[in-house]
Amino acid sequence: MISIRAAATGGSKMDTETMRAIGLAIMLTLAAGGAAAQNPPDAERGKSLYETHCGGCHYGRLHDRPRERSLVHSLAELRDQVAQRAALTGRPFTRDDLEDIAEYLNQSYYRLKK
Numbered sequence: 001m002i003s004i005r006a007a008a009t010g011g012s013k014m015d016t017e018t019m020r021a022i023g024l025a026i027m028l029t030l031a032a033g034g035a036a037a038q039n040p041p042d043a044e045r046g047k048s049l050y051e052t053h054c055g056g057c058h059y060g061r062l063h064d065r066p067r068e069r070s071l072v073h074s075l076a077e078l079r080d081q082v083a084q085r086a087a088l089t090g091r092p093f094t095r096d097d098l099e100d101i102a103e104y105l106n107q108s109y110y111r112l113k114k
């Protein structure tokens with residue numbers, strides 16, 4: 001009996017510690033997620049997303065058309081266009097996906113200043 005009681009006490013103590021550890025792990029995960037959203041955009045990743053999900057309708061040279069015919073004249077317009085077109089695909093894109101695609105298009109075609 002004594003040993004069972006000791007084990008039970010030990011067990012409940014462990015549970016508290018385990019719950020603390022889980023709570024800490026969740027907090028760390030949230031903190032890491034917040035930090036990840038601030039990572040610099042990844043143009044290579046954007047290129048592959050673009051080629052997979054956007055290339056079916058237009059090639060990159062659409063983004064080289066004369067500025068007076070382009071819908072993009074600022075980074076804000078570029079982000080806006082990317083988000084609107086992404087929504088048309090019906091596939092869910094994360095904010096990071098959109099940032100990466102915009103970065104790729106800007107580095108490769110628009111070259112708008114930040």
Ligand code: HEC
Binds near residue numbers: 057105
């Ligand atoms: C269903 C076909 C289709 C898909 C899929 C598509 N686009 Fe487009 N996109 C177009 C058309 C058509 C235009 C030109 C619209 C116009 O000139 O009014 C365009 C224009 C754009 C422009 C503006 C170009 C400029 O300089 O004026 C951007 C930026 C763009 N698309 C990005 C994307 C991205 C990023 C994706 C993938 C997430 C994507 N598009 C997927 C059809 C598509």
